[in-house]
Amino acid sequence: MKTKPTEPRKSILVIPSRVVSRPDELEGGEETEIAAQITVPQEGGWGWVVVVAAFWCMFILDGVSFTFGSLLSDMVIDLKVSDSVVALINSVAVSLYFVAGPLASAFINRFGFRACAMSGSVICSFSLFISYFATNYAPLLIFYGIFAGLGYCLINMSAGLVVGFYFEKLRSLAIALATTGSSAGVMTMFPLNLYLVSLAGWRATTLLHTGMFGTIFYLGMTFRPLLSLTVVKTTDDPTRTVTYLPSLSKAALQQTVSGVKLEGVRELKPTATERLFSAVSNANFPTAAAVVEEGVVASANQPGPSTGAVSRITLTAHGPQGGVSERHLKQVKSIISKTSIQDRQKRNIELTVQVDEAPKKRGCWARLCHWEEHVPQSRPLYRDDAFYSGKVENLPAYQKSMMDTTSEAKTGLEYQMAVSRAVTAGDLREKRGVCTTAVRRVLATMMDPKLLKRCSFLLLAFSGFLVFIGFLVPYVFLKDRNSSAGLEESHCALFITVIGFANAVGRLMLGALAVKFDPIKLYAIACFLGGVSTMLSDITYNVYYQYGYCFVFGFFVGSLSCLRSLVIVTLYGLDNLTNATGMMLLFQGFGSLLSTPLAGLLKNYFGYRVSFIVAGAFMVIGALILIPVGKIKEREENKENQESKNIKK
Template sequence: MAPKPILVKTTEPSKSILFTPSRVVSRPDNLEGGEETEIAAQISVPQDGGWGWVVLASAFISIFILDGVAFTFGSLLNDMSLDLKITTSLLPLVNSISVAIYFIAGPLASAFINRFGFRACIMSGSIISAFSLLTSYFSTNFTSLCVFYGCFAGFGYCLINMAACLIVGFYFEKLRSLALAIATTGSSFGVMIMSPVNTYLSNLAGWRTTTLFHSGLFGLIFFIGMTFQPLLSLTVMKTTDDPTRTVTYLPNLSTAGLKSHTKSKTEGLVPTATERLFGAASNLNFPTAAAVVDDSVHGTTSQPGPSTAAVSKLTLTANTPQAGISPRQLKQVQSIISKPNLNDKNKKAVELTVNIESSKTTGCCGRLCQWDEHIPQSRPMYRDDAFYEGKLEKLPAYQKSMLETPTEGKTGLEYQLAVSRAATAVDLRERRGVFTTAARRVLATMMGPKLLKKKSFLCLCMAGLLVYVGFLVPYVYIQMRNEMEGIPAKDCSLFVSVIGLSNAAGRIILGAIACKMEPVNLFSISMLIAGASTILSNFSFTLYAQYLYCFLFGFFISCMASLRSTIIVSIYGLDNLTNATGIMLLFQGLGSLFSTPLAGVLKDFFGFSAAFINAGAFIILGGLIILPIKKFAREERDKETNTSRNK
């Protein structure tokens, strides 16, 4: 069907723009249930400042509260054990369950973000976490703690973490790596501040009052999350008046874009087991927004044929949030619409006007009090770089988008077009239900098992699992161990704070070094130092030796979070980042689940030394097992190249 002219009411008629749509082809899409529909591309427009700084501050505070509670459980351990009469070996299982679900539920939380938006998810996570900790205040047995403090709170943690960490990357482009670094250091500072605070409150009023205090902090995140306002997004729709023309998706869309045919039925791809399970195709089955636009504008296809006939149209719709858009965003919209290569005097002009309501965007208080509804068409998790935390300038996709576009034709949205995957019109029109295509497609993308067939990726996953088996042990047990070794309690309450402070420094410094050094080697060296220092911490219990250990452990263990996306992209490419991250979160969660319970058993039978030696050994093993990953990856690429040549 042909698009109708678009008209969005405006308070500033002078902002109306005329543009001429180019050819497109009608696309029956059997990946979405066999219905004939158009292919659309959805991109968000970053602000790179302005309200983005408010969002950044809110994300920092949210992560501060979240990890400040989740990773300082050890400060409550003694009082909880005495009150509930549960051994300190079994009780940390509660924290392990919550941290495990914190990671394992990542794909599900990402799917909900794609369906309902960042703000709805962080506010829901706030309610779930606050209610779970409030219920834990009344707990009198181990089982109820596992259910509420562990399972339900862990899921709330996951929703908050995913929303707060991911939204910053959508508000910034040029300053994205800096903004993400600031936001994620909220975790380190939260651990640093909350550890002594928890110890003080626990000694003063008990663990129940401290948990009630934590419940109130999570309740604050509900209001902080209100700042996560929707961004301006653009929908690029391709349609045609010719019902006989169809297009299918190529199995490898990274370079080819779309394949055009003139026939009655579409040749579909054979769905994978994951796609059959979730009833949706993964992101890799769809072209990028840049491919959609370029194919329309230039009339290019991967195969020769009559597809160059002028029968198609390109329709661009601005989905403006209720609070309006900034002048910079308006300029970007005007620029992309008025690009010289989008003009064609032989086609009908489509009038597009952008809604600007400046009265709603004046002042911070006005923005906070104005409730903006989620834009239903928004699909943030269709971006390949959603989980990327490194410098965009290092990405081939960013370099290509900047170099291949002439200066006079740049719109400022080339990179967004290059990393955003297309959607179908059926997907964008779905408004009801929880597990719609928007949610199921993210699950299919993050849970796809294709990478698990690679030895290199299995090494990466095992490295994550092994490191997280040892990761939680110092956070939970170092205060108790050092008190038993005769270090004053007031100093013991600061050890986890030192870990948090050095962790913040490590995220920034090691992240910068990773831009100059091979990230796999940096990760391996860091894990070796973190693991070795954990083992050696058993041989000297002087105050300064323990402070040195906490600094070294916190500084180098930060690599596990800060280098994950960089390592994945360097080996498997940006288009596999979402899939690899989803699977790695499962392995990290599994490692966290066994971390402190295993250490508790070893503590009971052999003492704290055995628990810390075991934790350090697992961290070292995680650093060693990742070393052959580059070699395995080269062998896999060579094998794939030879196979393709033989075909």
């Protein structure tokens, strides 16, 4: 006898909310609700499993992509082409590793971290497996260069970003531990590759890499979806609405959300990227905190109970498969219980939480092996701090979110609300297709060219372009240069290992120093010293001198990844981090594309000395360009402030 399946129970508690509507010109002109979508970090627990998985993903990824120099000589002999042409294969892959960052980020926003990491694993494994059978140059360029590079980017963005969503206060530590996998991979894989190439050639080594990328498929499974909360604010007063206008500036939008009259606000025309991707960037949307607090400020300032219209905030908890685990349910209840009842009565707010509980309890083994699908409502890249790798306590957004909330009314979600951009109901409803609003909006955000109008940002981006022209050269050519100079092969196999070790030390130490010192100056000094050491790397081929050069170079180039987000936030603020990172990745990718082919050509015509001097010179020039950036940025701010005053007058 069949029995009906038990339906999941619904737990309804009560939060603050009101409908925020806007005429969305990009979605047929219909009014659309704007909701707040936030992700609740676990701050430990399974998050440490994610850190370990991300570490090994980066270990394999950078251990393969940045040790191409160990395969170079054997590939040149096998393919019978020049080393500059062979070096182009890896340059294309590493270039796409950076350039495809906005596209990979958009897919993460649509499909989640786990699906993108696993897809990248499949693409890389397939591409390298096909490369094993390639007998001429063209297939290698297509599969080892282009397709593998796209897979590299999916893995890099997924493993590099997912850790930050599992932690808040321990975020900088967790990210630092995960990213040292990159340095450990370079340190370990280079001598291993050389040994395998000497035994069986580059093809067999590539076959091993194929299997290693296959393991990322299983590592990516650990990137479980987090609890996602949708907050929508409604009110009993139907006349009170907030209208979102895509043509208004960000300042005007914030004024609209807070209920302030819009006076003297100039209209801005849609940018090229808005037309290109049929979406507007995150900067045009209010934060989740602004959506929730809209309409509450006035009643909060009145003494005693409010007699105005009641505001309701409905918070819907989305768990995988529509169910929320008992642990997550307790977490949500804890958040609600921290909100003062007296405070809610004073502000005339009803607090409602809708939660779909899991239909049954699962044992430890069942929970471990249970497949949790991507939560379609989750929009991780709508957060302003998605690319931030420093301490969140140092962010003005974090400090303000803590100061603006009374201790009785704190829920633990203040920071998430302050950095998460609002999402339209139409966006949340799009659960099918590839190029949905979730994809197009991230592309519009990361590739918005508005920052290119700033001279200071142009200098910063061009500096990244120049630095990355010189960055890859030691990784690819150092071993062959020192071998041709007569150094023992046993030492040549360890030089890149020393660079990898020093890189890990540099990431940790420079990241820690950036808390106390100006990250812009620190970044410039690191690039300068890395470039100077490369220019002076062939003064002598004494083995200890070469080890010293490798340590100095590896230590200072560690700043290229660990300080990038800190530099951007220092100059342009957290709300421009996603946009600036997208543009910086493009410039760094184009620099990587020119790097080793140019060095190979210089080496063929003038020798290794010239190629390394030129590579170091590019890094030095890139560092010197950064010196006036801070002053130029101050002038730009003063000019903008003056224009703002003139508009108000």
